[in-house]
Amino acid sequence: DGGITQSPKYLFRKEGQNVTLSCEQNLNHDAMYWYRQDPGQGLRLIYYSQIVNDFQKGDIAEGYSVSREKKESFPLTVTSAQKNPTAFYLCASADRGRYEQYFGPGTRLTVT
Amino acid sequence: KNQVEQSPQSLIILEGKNCTLQCNYTVSPFSNLRWYKQDTGRGPVSLTIMTFSENTKSNGRYTATLDADTKQSSLHITASQLSDSASYICVVTGGSYIPTFGRGTSLIVHP
Numbered sequence: 679d680g681g682i683t684q685s686p687k688y689l690f691r692k693e694g695q696n697v698t699l700s701c702e703q704n705l706n707h708d709a710m711y712w713y714r715q716d717p718g719q720g721l722r723l724i725y726y727s728q729i730v731n732d733f734q735k736g737d738i739a740e741g742y743s744v745s746r747e748k749k750e751s752f753p754l755t756v757t758s759a760q761k762n763p764t765a766f767y768l769c770a771s772a773d774r775g776r777y778e779q780y781f782g783p784g785t786r787l788t789v790t
Numbered sequence: 791k792n793q794v795e796q797s798p799q800s801l802i803i804l805e806g807k808n809c810t811l812q813c814n815y816t817v818s819p820f821s822n823l824r825w826y827k828q829d830t831g832r833g834p835v836s837l838t839i840m841t842f843s844e845n846t847k848s849n850g851r852y853t854a855t856l857d858a859d860t861k862q863s864s865l866h867i868t869a870s871q872l873s874d875s876a877s878y879i880c881v882v883t884g885g886s887y888i889p890t891f892g893r894g895t896s897l898i899v900h901p
Contacts, residue, residue, distance in 0.1 A: 720892055721891040783832055
């Protein structure tokens with residue numbers, strides 16, 4: 679069953695703790711992306727990676743970090759430096775030829 | 791700056807009625823335009839994708855149009871169903887292959 683998965687679906691953390699969100703895809707896509715979605719706003723790009731071992735900052739990368747050690751995995755770490763981390767986080771992957779993005783189910787992070 | 795503007799922000803219609811959602815963009819150069827449907831609390835799902843040379847694309851009751859000259863697109867939903875209640879997002883990709891997202895139109899279909 680091909681697709682893109684994110685885990686967990688809901689995540690709760692205390693302020694000051696780092697937390698890592700998982701994103702895995704078995705679509706053999708080269709490109710992967712992390713977005714943040716807040717109520718009433720469009721998706722905002724955090725980080726993206728077009729090939730293994732390479733990634734670039736998006737529009738709102740401050741307070742986040744990523745790694746791309748394997749083609750199928752692109753974990754996102756929300757660090758304590760992120761001022762307002764509570765949000766819905768979406769991971770996506772895309773074939774480099776068509777660039778039609780496929781999205782995971784999302785992780786809702788709540789930091790208190 | 792690349793921008794995608796969607797209208798209306800929200801829309802309420804009765805089941806069985808048709809509706810049209812609008813998308814205007816300033817992304818240049820243009821690569822493709824996609825419409826996504828996002829149910830509450832879920833990831834977006836692609837409805838249609840159009841390149842520069844395509845001016846209409848259908849997916850069941852969903853029909854998207856593209857006018858690359860005026861940089862406008864529309865998504866027409868025919869014979870709406872309760873399950874059409876969702877946010878519809880217009881996404882435009884340019885030469886950098888980094889997409890620009892609209893804020894979405896929230897559609898509510900009432901019985």
